[in-house]
Every structure is written in C-alpha cells, then in structure tokens.
Amino acid sequence: MKITKRQLRRIIKEEKRKLIKEQSPPSQDVDSNPGRDDMFTMDDELKELHTYISHMNHYALVAADLMGEMSMRYGELAALATYANNAANAAVEVGERFDIALEEMAKEY
Numbered sequence: 001m002k003i004t005k006r007q008l009r010r011i012i013k014e015e016k017r018k019l020i021k022e023q024s025p026p027s028q029d030v031d032s033n034p035g036r037d038d039m040f041t042m043d044d045e046l047k048e049l050h051t052y053i054s055h056m057n058h059y060a061l062v063a064a065d066l067m068g069e070m071s072m073r074y075g076e077l078a079a080l081a082t083y084a085n086n087a088a089n090a091a092v093e094v095g096e097r098f099d100i101a102l103e104e105m106a107k108e109y
Contacts, residue, residue: 018065036106050102053095060084060091 003011040047067084071077 036102039102039106050098053091053098057091057095060088064088 040050064081064084064087067077067081071081
C-alpha cells in the first residue's frame, strides 16, 4: 500500500504529538550548555523564561492533540482544533527562536 507525502506528514505529526503527550512536563532543569549556564547563573529571570517557554511548548502541543481528538467526537470543536494547532505551531516556533537567540547570546557572553 502506498501513502502520499501528505499522509506521511500527518502520521509523523501525530506520532510526535503522542510522544510529547506521554512525556511529563519539562523539568525546571535545562540542558547543560556552558555559555547558557553562565547566563542563567547571572540572570534568574532568563532561566525562568526558558522554563516557561518549555512548558508552553509542551502544553500547547498536548492541548492541540486533545483538541484534535475531541473535535472528532464533537464536530463543534473542529474549528477550535485548527486554532489549537496554530497556537501549538507558534509556541514551538517561539521556543526554537528563543533557543537560537540564547545560543547567539552565549557566543557573545
């Protein structure tokens, strides 16, 4: 049986969300990175922001996944599932851009 690229993308996205949903929320600890660790030591608010962004990513993806499941049972939620997916994608992008900015800041630090 052949599957289309679109079907493959959907399957990958669903599996990724399932894995994220199964994980517990991110811990307060962050990955070890010497430059970043120094910045976090100097600025607790920066470390706190990193933690909040990590949690936002996790919960946005979980919420989008749940909303997608619920919209299959309750058609009225289908439009909201689209918004939830958009919010999850935006949260992921914020996290990725924040990590890139931290890497750049760590190089200068």
